[in-house]
Amino acid sequence: MKKRILFVTGTRADFGKLKPLINSVKYSNDFEYQIFVTGMHTLSKYGRTLTEIEKSGFENTFIFLNQIENDNMEIVLANTIIGLSRYLHENPVDLIVVHGDRVEALAGASVGALQNILVAHIEGGEVSGTIDEIIRHSVSKLSHIHFVANENAKKRLLQLGEDKSAIFNIGSPDIDIMLSDDLPSLSQVKRHYDIKFDDYSIALLHPVTTENQEIAFNNAKIFAQALLESGRNYVVIYPNNDSGSNHIFRAYELFQKNSKFKIFPSLRFEYFLTLLKNSRFIIGNSSCGIHEAPVYGIPTINLGTRQNRRFKHTSIADIPFENNLILKTIAEHGNKRFPICHHYGYGKSAEHFLNTLSNNVWNISNQKQFIELYQNPYV
Ligand code: UDP
Numbered sequence: 022m023k024k025r026i027l028f029v030t031g032t033r034a035d036f037g038k039l040k041p042l043i044n045s046v047k048y049s050n051d052f053e054y055q056i057f058v059t060g061m062h063t064l065s066k067y068g069r070t071l072t073e074i075e076k077s078g079f080e081n082t083f084i085f086l087n088q089i090e091n092d093n094m095e096i097v098l099a100n101t102i103i104g105l106s107r108y109l110h111e112n113p114v115d116l117i118v119v120h121g122d123r124v125e126a127l128a129g130a131s132v133g134a135l136q137n138i139l140v141a142h143i144e145g146g147e148v149s150g151t152i153d154e155i156i157r158h159s160v161s162k163l164s165h166i167h168f169v170a171n172e173n174a175k176k177r178l179l180q181l182g183e184d185k186s187a188i189f190n191i192g193s194p195d196i197d198i199m200l201s202d203d204l205p206s207l208s209q210v211k212r213h214y215d216i217k218f219d220d221y222s223i224a225l226l227h228p229v230t231t232e233n234q235e236i237a238f239n240n241a242k243i244f245a246q247a248l249l250e251s252g253r254n255y256v257v258i259y260p261n262n263d264s265g266s267n268h269i270f271r272a273y274e275l276f277q278k279n280s281k282f283k284i285f286p287s288l289r290f291e292y293f294l295t296l297l298k299n300s301r302f303i304i305g306n307s308s309c310g311i312h313e314a315p316v317y318g319i320p321t322i323n324l325g326t327r328q329n330r331r332f333k334h335t336s337i338a339d340i341p342f343e344n345n346l347i348l349k350t351i352a353e354h355g356n357k358r359f360p361i362c363h364h365y366g367y368g369k370s371a372e373h374f375l376n377t378l379s380n381n382v383w384n385i386s387n388q389k390q391f392i393e394l395y396q397n398p399y400v
Pocket of ligand 1: 033258287290294306313
């Protein structure tokens with residue numbers, strides 16, 4: 022019998038990484054896939070990106086609205102757990118695949134662990150700032166199988182007491198798409214989104230949930246003001262819906278009716294990548310500046326604490342929210358180009374994922390054991 026695999030997606034951020042993996046099982050004779058679509062994908066304010074999933078040609082999708090605007094993250098978590106639990110009673114599966122560090126992944130892993138369904142976590146073992154850090158490690162502890170993006174991540178999972186034989190380094194699956202020959206051309210993308218700039222940069226700022234509200238609004242204002250003063254053209258992408266995003270929306274009112282700013286809720290992943298590849302630099306605190314921009318040698322100006330302790334590379338300038346420093350870094354760092362970086366893989370993740378699913382995972386026990394790294398004097 023074919024093994025049934027459920028992928029849980031809550032945002033564009035995880036879908037870009039899950040997409041190559043879903044495609045790999047879609048074309049395999051050994052597996053059946055289903056997709057539980059929820060979170061930001063369902064919200065019109067954030068571009069209702071569930072249409073991207075439909076356009077990708079996937080079937081077997083189930084759409085679950087886990088929130089309305091301004092629901093707290095814990096309410097979204099609770100709603101997702103309830104929705105997914107009910108879904109699984111009607112549609113049993115053999116494996117749940119979640120990605121990263123959002124509440125939807127935490128819900129997927131919790132329901133899987135509690136229902137004795139194997140859970141695979143994509144890109145665990147990374148470090149960062151904000152609540153993402155805590156969610157990511159919690160998801161790893163609830164998961165039975167780990168598909169990490171690099172050896173450092175694997176070592177961190179070993180520190181968490183995870184079993185070496187259940188950790189597979191497949192690289193970051195978005196690199197598969199980044200390095201594919203099928204990305205749209207720049208002219209196609211500019212036409213599609215009506216972007217007229219020849220020379221532009223990308224701005225993508227998210228809230229930091231662990232920061233106090235006053236600092237958050239102040240940082241958002243400093244960010245918007247500095248972009249304005251830099252006199253450059255920007256493709257600005259909305260923040261995610263984490264607590265505090267309202268401050269960023271308020272700060273962006275500064276860009277209204279300014280032809281140097283073209284603002285979008287969200288762009289289709291492949292189209293976004295082409296824009297990134299041809300941009301001057303990316304600024305803000307998106308994981309894209311750490312994960313993806315270095316793959317194209319594009320400079321990143323990374324602000325504040327959201328990506329704290331993530332991978333460092335010469336293309337990434339880490340700076341605080343200070344007007345003068347932002348302007349100086351834009352002028353100096355923003356004009357450079359860097360050697361291509363393969364820290365997160367070489368674009369073969371989907372192939373490794375499928376090989377692992379075909380050969381290695383089905384005898385992994387749902388009874389996890391904590392693996393001691395040190396001799397424990399009490400046992
Ligand atoms: N992304 C996208 N379209 C956009 C902006 C971003 O597909 O308009 C992708 C981006 O390439 C990255 C992912 O979304 O892979 C995550 O970026 P985001 O800044 O939304 O979230 P983060 O990972 O920082 O939480």
